[in-house]
Amino acid sequence: MSAVAAAPPVIKVAALCGSLRKASYNHGLLRAAMEISKSINGLEIEYVDISPLPFLNTDLEVNGTYPPAVEAFRKKILAADSILFASPEYNYSVTGPLKNAIDWASRPPNVWDAKAAAIVSTGGSFGGGRSQYHLRQIGVYLNLHFINKPEFFLNAFQPPAKFDSDGNLIDEQAKEKLKEILLSLHAFTVVLQGKRE
Template identity: 75%
Template sequence: MDVVAATKPIIRVAALCGSIRKGSFNRSLLRSAIKLCDESINGMQIEYIDIAPLPMLNTDLEVQGTYPPVVEAFREKIREADSVLFASPEYNYSVTAPLKNAIDWASRPPNVWADKAAAIVSAGGGFGGGRSQYHLRQIGVYLDLHFINKPEFFLNLFQPPSKFDSEGNLVDVATKEKLREILLSLYTFTLRLQGK
């Protein structure tokens, strides 16, 4: 089993879920990613960042270059991260309103997304959230976010057998391995961008 050596640099990953629903399968993917890191990927630390408390973007809330405390705290979490892991469900062929709102807040001057590595996972029907991923990649171009190209991760929730148990935990072994491959790719790409 490929395990990132403990002697390698530690990267900090900010994990954001586009769904703020408590039972979200996309959030379950992030929980699984955190567990995988704890179990088998040394050198990577993932922190889930809740975007639900963020107010809708309104520049009237910006006062002399400062933002509301909850926005400042969110922006600082992104600023401190080495890379970003998005779980992006698809709403109407695009990213969700909560995720776009979070992206826009962190892009306000100074843009705290710039020069970070990023990866996307998604769970949904049909294309498994793929259209949201492509829109997110387009947004990332303007923000100077650098997404890994491969592997890609689209999980069709309606294709049997179920990949999650009744508690919302990812239980499918093959899907866990695909998620692990995404994390390893993100780790390697982050270090490459940082020149390490």
Template identity: 75%
Template sequence: MEAISAAKPIIKVAAICGSLRKGSYNRGLLRAASQICQESISGMQIEYIDISPLPMLDTDLEVGGKFPPVVEAFRQKILEADSIIFASPEYNYSVTAPLKNAVDWASRPPNVWADKPAAIISAGGGFGGSRSHYHLRQIGVFLDLHFINKPEFYLNAFQPPAKFDSDGNLIDESAKEKLKQVLLSLQAFTLRLQGKN
């Protein structure tokens, strides 16, 4: 007997954190996002992509049309992903140097960001990293990244009550629910762009 409805296709999400710090709250957001997908969002898998091994962008490292192996591996991960989630901390009102470096490497011809749906989340002080979102969105215009517009997610990590534990894990239940809504929006947008809903 045929199934009444087909299961949702698996969406592969590449997760990129703009902070290299081990205890980064933004990396904690990505761990929470992965856990939420495993527990309560079917058809969506998040893979954390480490950008710390990437060298600083230097086109002299491109030899014979090839990139350094670590860059090639990173670019391949982005190419294979259905969508992207950026955890983008705010440094000096903008995106971090490691994140911009990763974005630039993957934009080298051929641009592997093109036509990918994407979402941005952030945690920090003050405005919770929100100003980094707008710079990343500007960059995304040139790269043909398609960001979801809503919901936006930026979390003041230092305003009581505690949002993270001592290991940088997200413990705030309301923040987890907001993060889940971002993931559901990214899932729906990805399926729509793929013509699957």
């Protein structure tokens, strides 16, 4: 009688994009990641829209509750096992909308706490890399645990074309690297959850 291999645990990933533009290349990275995840056993990615969030203002916190859009966002982050950030680089750092979302979810109780995370980015020559390093610094305070390897920085403008006119990723080599990120995030999340148990 042959032993049946146990199915890998299902890891639920919340995917956030720092750009609000629907055809942004960073948004395209997340769409590609969601498509790739269908070929990875035990990985589910849900895109979480940060555009409805108001600017953080603690006056909006009433008796320990938050505005409905914030409450819904925080519940999605809390329910996720890990986080996938697509972080464009604005002025050498993370975007305002992404920082706003991070700050809302860090309000008590901090729903980022102890989760695994990964970052992908695309842009000019450095591919958004400076934003990634700032996001890692923010993650220290939030107690987010980022995978270290592999890293994903994609120069969107160096030939051949990496994206089509709708912002969809068409570069096969980049898709392979994106899959490596997802596999690493899945494995690291399983390890973290095992340690907690």
